[in-house]
Structures are given as C-alpha cells and as structure tokens.
Amino acid sequence: LIPDLEAGCSLSDSITVDNLRQWKKEHPGAITVGYVNTTADIKSELDYCCTSSNAVNVVKAIPEDKQILFLPDMFLGSYVSKMTGRKNMLIWAGECHxxxxxxxxxxxxxxxxxxxxxxxxxxxxxxxxxxxxxxxxxxxxxxxxxxxxxxxxxxxxxxxxxxxxxxxxxxxxxxxxxxxxxxxxxxxxxxxxxCQYMKMITLEKVYDSLMQEKYEVKVPKDIADKARLAIERMLAIN
Known part of the structure; x- marks a missing residue:
C-alpha cells in the first residue's frame, strides 16, 4: 500500500528503464549495481541491488576486471569508488535532492x-x-x-x-x-x-490506507521475478 500516490522519490526518478538499457548497451559485459531506492522495473535490469550500508561490500565482491555501472546516486557512487579503489566503475549522475x-x-x-x-x-x-x-x-x-x-x-x-x-x-x-x-x-x-515527498505520508493517510486497503501496489510477476534476483545476489554477499 502507498498512502499517497504523489509521494515519489527524486533519486528514483533520476533514471528510467530506457536510460538504463541504453547505458548497458553502451557498455556490454558491464555489471550493473543499483541502489535500493529504485523502481522494480529498474531492479529487474540489475545484476546486483545494494543499500547504503552494504554498497562497498557488494562492489568488493565483483571481480576487479569487471566494469561496473553504478546507479543512480552519484554521491554514494563516489564514496564507494573511493572506499574500494575501483577505477573501472562508471557512475550515473543522479541525486537525492x-x-x-x-x-x-x-x-x-x-x-x-x-x-x-x-x-x-x-x-x-x-x-x-x-x-x-x-x-x-x-x-x-x-x-x-x-x-x-x-x-x-x-x-x-x-x-x-x-x-x-x-x-x-x-x-x-x-x-x-x-x-x-x-x-x-x-x-x-x-x-x-x-523531503517533501516523505512529509506527504501522514499518520492520517497511513490509517486511511490500512483501513480502506487503498492504493495497493501490484508488481507484474515477470518484473518481480527478475528484480528478486538482484536482491537475492545482494543478500548472498551480505
């Protein structure tokens, strides 16, 4: 359930599935690592998902000779690049406002x-x-x-x-x-x-959403199955 359908995420909005597919096409063979603040559609195109607390470990687990496409947060990506010493990691220019x-x-x-x-x-x-x-x-x-x-x-x-x-x-x-x-x-x-998006989720809206079971989120099975793989690979490392 999402208590308010307008409560989005500027970081998640910074990359689309078409953007990601084109980026992957430009770098065949690269490993894609995406932050958890992305849509299910984006996750379905990833090799690995990551959180801010395990991003360094996820990148370290990838063979050093493999190029990495890290998305969508450029500041988290810069931090991970510094902490891992990876020179072959490309970083998407997205940000949380x-x-x-x-x-x-x-x-x-x-x-x-x-x-x-x-x-x-x-x-x-x-x-x-x-x-x-x-x-x-x-x-x-x-x-x-x-x-x-x-x-x-x-x-x-x-x-x-x-x-x-x-x-x-x-x-x-x-x-x-x-x-x-x-x-x-x-x-x-x-x-x-x-975050004005976060502030849109009020206690009253949460209550109404739970009581009325409104604004249910449904992810198509094919998208969910592919997205799950990226999450499971992350969990296997952690």
Whole structure:
C-alpha cells in the first residue's frame, strides 16, 4: 500500500528503464549495481541491488576486471569508488535532492557552532564528495566523522559516549534520535534538508490506507521475478 500516490522519490526518478538499457548497451559485459531506492522495473535490469550500508561490500565482491555501472546516486557512487579503489566503475549522475542540498558550507557552519559535536553523515550527501578524502579517513578538520546509513546512524548515536551530534541527512531522523536519546543534542547539518515527498505520508493517510486497503501496489510477476534476483545476489554477499 502507498498512502499517497504523489509521494515519489527524486533519486528514483533520476533514471528510467530506457536510460538504463541504453547505458548497458553502451557498455556490454558491464555489471550493473543499483541502489535500493529504485523502481522494480529498474531492479529487474540489475545484476546486483545494494543499500547504503552494504554498497562497498557488494562492489568488493565483483571481480576487479569487471566494469561496473553504478546507479543512480552519484554521491554514494563516489564514496564507494573511493572506499574500494575501483577505477573501472562508471557512475550515473543522479541525486537525492535533499542530500544534494547538504553542502560543505552548511556543514562547516554547524560544526563551528558546536565545538564538541561529532559529525555523522549519510553517503548520499553532496558534502561527502569535496570532503571525501578527509571524511573517508574518519576525521574532518579535526572532528570525529562517521559515514553511515540511516539505520547505522541510529545505532551509532545510541551507543556513542558523545553528547552532541551534527547530523547530515533528512531532518526527520532527528525526532527519533532525540526521543531515544533525551540527554543528547542533535542538530541538522542543513535546516533545509527536508523531503517533501516523505512529509506527504501522514499518520492520517497511513490509517486511511490500512483501513480502506487503498492504493495497493501490484508488481507484474515477470518484473518481480527478475528484480528478486538482484536482491537475492545482494543478500548472498551480505
């Protein structure tokens, strides 16, 4: 069920099936690796699916002599390329509009205002690209830095002995962080990092969708079967 049919995803929208098929045609024999934030149609054309937390491991599992087409997020792709050292990985120029708006300037401004804060950031953020070599090493301008998936962020802040964090991802996660860690301070790396698509899914719409069983999603069997292969290959690696 989808509570609101207009609640899309700018990252998913950045590549179409026709785009992907043409890209594959231009690079015969290449291995396609796609982020989980893609449509079922896209997944049906992939060799491997990946998440932000396992993308590095998925790419490492592919023979080094194989060219890789990584899609659709260019910032996650740049991070994976750096962490794996892959030179034969082509990256699609897609982005999440929210993460793309988290710039190094906005991050530095928040870090300057919180001298003792740790910096945790999602690998989809545009700020990771110009800061990549520093951030990937675990430090940025003398600060402790963690590049983590959304779930990884939650686990990290719950266990960390630090009390202040600058958080580089969609601001909605701050609610959960503050609720689970009332004694700690969490500040968004950018106050503008809000996904209007996500905000369209309200509690009332979820309730109505469940009660009325409306807006059911049906994936054709042939698409589902092919998409499942990419997901199962990912799970086999993980």
């Amino acid at each position: 929210v993460h793309a708006g988290i710039t190094p300037e906005s991050v530095q401004k928040k870090l300057d205002s919180m001298a003792n804060a740790e910096f945790i950031v999602h690998p989809e953020c545009s700020c990771t690209t110009p800061m990549l070599y520093d951030v990937a090493s675990g430090h940025y301008n003398g600060r402790q830095v963690q590049i983590l998936s959304t779930d990884g962020m939650m686990k990290y802040v719950n266990q960390s002995s630090a009390n202040q964090f600058v958080v580089g991802t969609e601001t909605g996660i701050l609610y959960r962080m503050r609720k689970q860690n009332p004694g700690k301070t969490f500040v968004a790396a950018s106050d503008k990092a809000e």
